[in-house]
Amino acid sequence: MDSTGFGDLGPVPGTKILDRLLAEGVIVKFQYDRALVHARRKGIRAEEALLELGDIDEPTLLGKLAARYRTQFVSTEKLSKVVVPPALLRVVPLKVAERLGVCPVLYDRASQTLSVVAGDLETHDLEKQLQLVTNLRSVRVLFARPVAVSALIRKLYAQELDSFQPLLNASRKTEGGLDVQLDYARLGGRSDDVVDFGPGRVIDDASASAPAPETPTIELPPAEKAQGLTIEAGRIPAEASAATHDREAQLELVNVLVALLEQDRGELRGHSAQVTRLAKTVGRLMGMDADALHALALAASLHDIGKAGTYHLTAMNVARYEGHRARAEKTRLAPVKLFEAAKLPDETNRFLAHLYERYDGSGFPDGLSGEAIPLGARILAVVETYLDVTQNEKNPYRRKLSPTEGYAACRENAGTVFDPGVLSVLERVVLGEEAKKRHAERRAVLLVDPSAEDATLLELRLVEQGFDVTVVPDAEGAIRKLEELEFNFVVTEIELPRADGFTLLDAIRGMGAKAPGVIVHTRRGDRETIARAFERGAIDLVVKPASPEVVAAKVEQLSVRKSAAAPAQKRGVHGSLREMSLPEVIQIFSNGRKTGRLRITSGQQRGEVHFSEGMVFDATFGAIRGADAVYAMLALTDGEFELDASFTPTENLIGMSAEGLLLEGMRRLDEAGRDAF
Structure with missing residues (x-):
């Protein structure tokens, strides 16, 4: 049972604000407990309960919180009068506004700054997230009650014109807060490169003492002015366009x-x-x-x-x-x-x-x-x-x-x-990818022989043994197939058109650990051919005209031996960074709540990203560790990745969501690209 008498029901949203106000002596313990009880009963935030009980007024509440976050605040009454043009709302899409709990109110052309109101200033890197989402150079966050920000979002995006009415009816008349000064402005220029934000009521400056920006204005007829408010228009700068990237x-x-x-x-x-x-x-x-x-x-x-x-x-x-x-x-x-x-x-x-x-x-x-x-x-x-x-x-x-x-x-x-x-x-x-999976599940053999008769007879015997067989007539075709599909074994003739079998053996040896076993099945049985074949990695050699049954039996025997000596480990999700960028990979693994170790290889560079239920716990890239390692790897455009699902990280050394990491990483890449010019 907690001090409110409701038992352990979890923290009331806004409790930290009450803690802060209590510590600063703005409220006393009785008011603190009463607000929590009221908040639980009505299902509202703790600071809203304080306001409803009359234990604090809105200007005092917002002023204290705005001072802590070193920003300015906007009263609910004045926020209810704000009108924002549709062009500015498109800069911050509705889903982003709802997720981050923000609403755009002004773009100031002079300082190239987007101003938004937010009800929660503890959201991680809020300004940076908005900069990346909007592509704007600077973002200023003003403070308002969360319920007021929510009402503004509904009013502007969903056209709920009465969204503020319950708040205004419930609130007592207060003084103070932000003195909103608004100006009318009209833009010139071509219609294809100017986004007109006006006329519309937008917040001009968050400080009553700060000088208003020098912006050209056009006075409207008196009937069109509203309660002493003037309106400033803005313009999306060239830097805001995605064409600059x-x-x-x-x-x-x-x-x-x-x-x-x-x-x-x-x-x-x-x-x-x-x-x-x-x-x-x-x-x-x-x-x-x-x-x-x-x-x-x-x-x-x-x-x-x-x-x-x-x-x-x-x-x-x-x-x-x-x-x-x-x-x-x-x-x-x-x-x-x-x-x-x-x-x-x-x-x-x-x-x-x-x-x-x-x-x-x-x-x-x-x-x-x-x-x-x-x-x-x-x-x-x-x-x-x-x-x-x-x-x-x-x-x-x-x-x-x-x-x-x-x-x-x-x-x-x-x-x-x-x-x-x-x-x-x-x-x-899609069916080609499905074929790749079937190849991985079955025992796959690549048969390389220019003789259609020899190849057909051996193919039949191998299929009877349960092998999945692909037939090509030359080394070039074999190398292409090896790039496209995975094989357990290659059976090849030495006498091939254009490039001979030794060329193919060299190419297979260059595959390293991924190389399939090679059996040479050839008409050339001289000592030099046999020696060269084994020097280049062949594991067996059969001289024609040995029967197809003999060759098939050897392949089967080698397959059984290979399985017994080194059971194949199931390979995790893998692919190429040329086909799927690292940010895409991280997003997919995060969305899929994956757990494991993502290994990245790019030339001689090696890196790892550790996931736990979709959260990025740690990362390494050379000597770099943590979030900086992720930021460094985001620049990689060529290489391979593979997820080891058997690995489970135990300690979260980064403490950021995947989305936050990617947003910060892309911001750094963007800055680095600009600095390069």
């Missing part, structure tokens, strides 16, 4: 933002990152150039932004169900509108705008058909649907389909909803 930096920033917004999407958490990766792969195979691939990656990352609701809007769902179609018609441009200030590539906007066109011309908004639909939109439609039916249990099939089933479900809509050409490329990608 290179493609990779822009995409990484978008990925971090989307990861933040997807935290509460349940089954769809991490969905946009998966769509981005697969869409880029399909686009690359379909011959898209670098500009188009970048535009496609951005569209894939942003395609679901602003569309949250009961339905997940995929091209297939929208084509099947009227409710989905009606919702999609209302929200299809949400990503474009929300990121209008970021100046996305025109192609990105086109891909997003035409996502729900249908290949047969029965889609919307323009009824485009066939190749008249932008290629990026056709790719997104297929890829998002495929990932929805294979990764989301709430899809129309009410279970996660296998890759083969998922592709078949998409294929049913070929020529009507989907582009058959895109589907063919998807089949190569």
